[in-house]
Amino acid sequence: xxxxxxxGAGYIGSHTxxxxxxxxxxxxIVDNLQQGHREAVxxxxxxxxxxxxxxxxxxxxxxxxxxxxxxxxxxxxxGESMTNPGKYYDNNVYGTLRLLETMxxxxxxxxxxxxxAATYGEPESIPIVxxxxxLPTNAYGETKLAMESMxxxxxxxxxxxxxxxxxxxxxxxHASGQIGEDHDPETHLIxxxxxxxxxxxxxxxxxxxxxxxxxxxxxxxYIHVSDxxxxxxxxxxxxxxxxxxxxxxxxNGQGFSxxxxxxxxxxxxxxxxxxxxxxxxAGDPAILVASSERTKAELGWQPQRNSLKSIIASAxxxxxxxxxxxxx
Ligand code: UFG
Numbered sequence: 430x431x432x433x434x435x436x437g438a439g440y441i442g443s444h445t446x447x448x449x450x451x452x453x454x455x456x457x458i459v460d461n462l463q464q465g466h467r468e469a470v471x472x473x474x475x476x477x478x479x480x481x482x483x484x485x486x487x488x489x490x491x492x493x494x495x496x497x498x499x500x501x502x503x504x505x506x507x508g509e510s511m512t513n514p515g516k517y518y519d520n521n522v523y524g525t526l527r528l529l530e531t532m533x534x535x536x537x538x539x540x541x542x543x544x545x546a547a548t549y550g551e552p553e554s555i556p557i558v559x560x561x562x563x564l565p566t567n568a569y570g571e572t573k574l575a576m577e578s579m580x581x582x583x584x585x586x587x588x589x590x591x592x593x594x595x596x597x598x599x600x601x602x603h604a605s606g607q608i609g610e611d612h613d614p615e616t617h618l619i620x621x622x623x624x625x626x627x628x629x630x631x632x633x634x635x636x637x638x639x640x641x642x643x644x645x646x647x648x649x650x651y652i653h654v655s656d657x658x659x660x661x662x663x664x665x666x667x668x669x670x671x672x673x674x675x676x677x678x679x680x681n682g683q684g685f686s687x688x689x690x691x692x693x694x695x696x697x698x699x700x701x702x703x704x705x706x707x708x709x710x711a712g713d714p715a716i717l718v719a720s721s722e723r724t725k726a727e728l729g730w731q732p733q734r735n736s737l738k739s740i741i742a743s744a745x746x747x748x749x750x751x752x753x754x755x756x757x
Pocket of ligand 1: 505506507545547569598616618619634636648
């Protein structure tokens with residue numbers, strides 16, 4: 430039996446493929462390589478194509494004995510989703526609709542879904558639990574919530590079971606040094622800070638230091654990408670054991686401010702990393718920290734790499750060895 434990973438050439442997808450291979454799973458990858466990198470796929474069988482292409486996807490399901498899908502293929506830039514929401518509804522919502530219909534045609538009833546803390550919007554209380562209100566403040570989060578709802582109704586109608594994993598801030602790189610984070614454009618805090626350390630940018634812009642947090646900058650919960658990957662494998666195992674559908678947060682439960690992240694990166698890299706205070710970025714909640722208690726209790730998940738300093742150190746090794754990412 431094979432696991433199909435859509436978006437398996439992307440950042441979190443490629444780390445999940447690596448963990449699946451390490452577990453001895455047969456892995457099939459579908460990626461249109463619009464954001465993914467062929468080189469990030471360390472093994473398995475890669476099909477280059479789009480989840481919205483039914484004929485292409487029928488071939489993938491016909492040629493392989495797929496019993497579970499892990500679905501990453503999506504656009505995920507909050508800012509872009511505000512200026513081009515149609516792109517997000519097309520690739521994320523319509524893409525997921527096509528995928529679920531294809532799975533249903535082929536009798537595949539298990540899906541693990543890449544969701545996000547952005548489904549919650551501005552939190553009512555910290556830490557965030559899965560039963561909290563979901564009121565996204567951006568189109569990206571809204572599309573991910575719509576995808577979750579779609580899976581709920583496919584479960585009701587066809588018994589298609591899903592595990593939706595709501596990630597907080599993914600960071601870090603694989604211990605092998607072979608794969609890591611490489612987005613174009615890069616918008617995430619830790620890779621941008623490390624690009625400053627590499628001398629590729631003059632400074633890090635801090636988006637707002639007037640939030641109601643102890644040092645005025647936003648607080649986030651950073652989680653190692655390989656810990657995220659592990660949770661997907663536990664979720665597949667849970668679905669294979671006949672479990673019901675569920676929604677789970679993935680975070681370390683500890684918040685770090687933007688200033689604290691910069692300071693830790695200075696310690697890790699030994700570079701001064703100049704920081705310039707700038708205006709707030711639209712749509713940024715002040716504090717996002719997860720409670721992952723349900724995930725630990727029900728999936729048996731335990732993050733293994735939860736010191737932020739070591740998460741930054743793993744990202745730093747990757748960025749030092751591949752300063753231009755995969756395109757070197
Ligand atoms: N930040 C800066 N300067 C930068 C980049 C980011 O100050 O150059 C700040 C942001 O304002 C934010 C924090 O650093 O306060 C983290 O920003 P990221 O862009 O790294 O991550 P986000 O928290 O915005 O986004 C993450 C995921 C999204 C997801 C979101 C949920 O990457 O996919 O969490 O809110 F939608």
